[in-house]
Amino acid sequence: MEYIDLKAQQARIREDLDRRMAAVLAHGQYIMGPEVRELEEALARFTGAAHCIGCASGTNALELVLAAWGIGPGDAVFTTTLSFIATAETIARCGAQPIFIDIDPRTYNLDASRLEDAILAVRERDCSRHPLPQSALNAALTPRALVVVDLFGNPADYDALLAIANRHELLVLEDGAQALGGMYKGKMLCNCGCHAATTSFFPAKPLGCYGDGGAVFTNDAGLAELIDSLRYHGRRDARNKNDNVRLGCNGRLDTLQAAILLGKLDIFPEELALRREVAQRYERLLKQNAAHILAPCLTEGGVSNWAQYTVRLPQGVDRAAVMQRLKARGIPSAINYPRAMHQQTCMRCLGYAPDAFPHVQEACARVLSLPMHPYLSENDQQAVVDALTCACGGAA
Ligand SMILES: Cc1ncc(COP(=O)(O)O)c(C=O)c1O
Structure with missing residues (x-):
């Protein structure tokens, strides 16, 4: 069984991909x-966003937006602590x-009810309101932006988040x-009311290419x-590519990757x-x-793309042993x-206490993602659930 079955997908559209790559x-x-522009237009139509700009990766897409907004030293940017490091x-x-x-x-997404306290804590340099890094206590920071993640494809609580962000004049990046x-x-999603949104075409993503790629909306x-x-x-x-008017980067999406993405x-x-x-079957x-x-529990009013199907194991269950039993x-x-x-080691310099965020600590210890892709059969899903039940000490 595959965790993400890219081979089944490729077998389905191989001829089309070959034709597009040959072109x-x-x-x-x-x-x-031309495929880059064609993809950008198709993705703009898909999301309803007025503009889509292809770029080198999902990480690069985030960098480009933050750079365009001039975010830098002295700025505070609020975000969830449960996400990929990028x-x-x-x-x-x-x-x-x-x-x-x-x-x-x-929902595993940023808890909107804590955002305002975090903003006020930064403004007042008051870590009794919200856990802050040492540097936020040493120097005055300006709350500038909020980066929201739709973890595992589950939409964040945008109504609540955007209301607070607007009140505090934060730029919001999805x-x-x-x-x-x-x-x-x-x-x-990627056009649900934020000032900008980014996505990744990493191969394992629901819309993935055969290398790195990303986009800004x-x-x-x-x-x-x-x-x-x-x-x-x-x-x-x-028309003026030899006139460099600002410091940028090489953040282009390859034409070949755009062609593959058009097929997908x-x-x-x-x-x-x-x-x-x-x-639904799971x-x-x-x-x-x-x-x-x-x-998984979806955010109210949310429809997931099911990038991951992530369950929470019962307390006290040895997750590593469960994974081993599934693997067997x-x-x-x-x-x-x-x-x-x-x-993460690279963030230790911020000086957060390891238990600063109890809900995320609990989630990190107990979540497990199961095989998820469009071609997963009911029989395979039954086998996953049987094995999981057994490994967690239940029947089957
Ligand atoms: C939430 C999130 N942000 C950013 C990224 C970075 O995307 P990329 O790997 O395309 O740079 C990822 C990739 O896994 C991600 O899951």
Whole structure:
């Protein structure tokens, strides 16, 4: 059994991918070829965003937005502490201070009820309101931005988050690396009310290419223009690429990757529907067989793209042993994420206490992600749930 079955997907669309790749080899515009623009237009239509700018990766997409906003030293950027390291790494690398916030233990997303206290704690340099890094107590920081993650594809609580962010005039960036194809209250993720959103085309993502890739989405024409320049070494514009008017980077999406993504985008809506069926089957099977294993809980008004299907094991169960027992039956599983971002070695200098965020600590110790992809059969899912039930000390 595959954790993510990219081979089944490739077998389905191989001829189309071959044709699209051959077209790129024939025209030879490997950098910023016509497929890049075609993909950007198709993704803008898909999300409803006015602008989509392809770039080198999901990490690069975050960097580009933070750079375009001029986020840097002296700025506080609020974010969840449960995410892939890129979410906080990009904040810290531009010189700003990541201010971590605990998760809602049901949805695993940033707990909106803690955001205002975090903002006020920074303003007042008061760590009795919210855990702060030492540097936020030493120097005055300006609350500038909020980076929101839709973890595992489950939308964040945007109504609550945006209301607070607007009140405090924060720029809001949706890190939708795991989110493309999900929805929040009728709006497509990556276009659900934030100033900008990013996504990743890492191969394992629901819409993944065969290498690295990413994109930025926004309805702000000025921001789109700036990012288009920044991803191409700060060129003035497409007609003046030798006039570098600002410091940028090489953040372009390869034409070949864009061609592959166009092929995959054709079947993406159908794959999203299949993912939803798989998730519904898991939920039913878990309810019937293993009610002590906690199925994912969606944010109110949210539709997930099911980037991951992550359950919570009962307290006291040895997760490593469960994974071993699953493996013995040929079932792969994964831990996203065993360590929260504030606990990563590279973030230790911030001086957060290891138990600063109790909900995330608990989640990191107990979550387990199960095989999830559009081509997972009901029989395989039954086998996963049987093995899981047995490994957690239940029947089957
Ligand atoms: C939430 C989140 N943000 C950012 C990234 C970075 O994306 P990339 O690997 O394309 O740089 C990832 C990738 O896993 C992610 O899950």
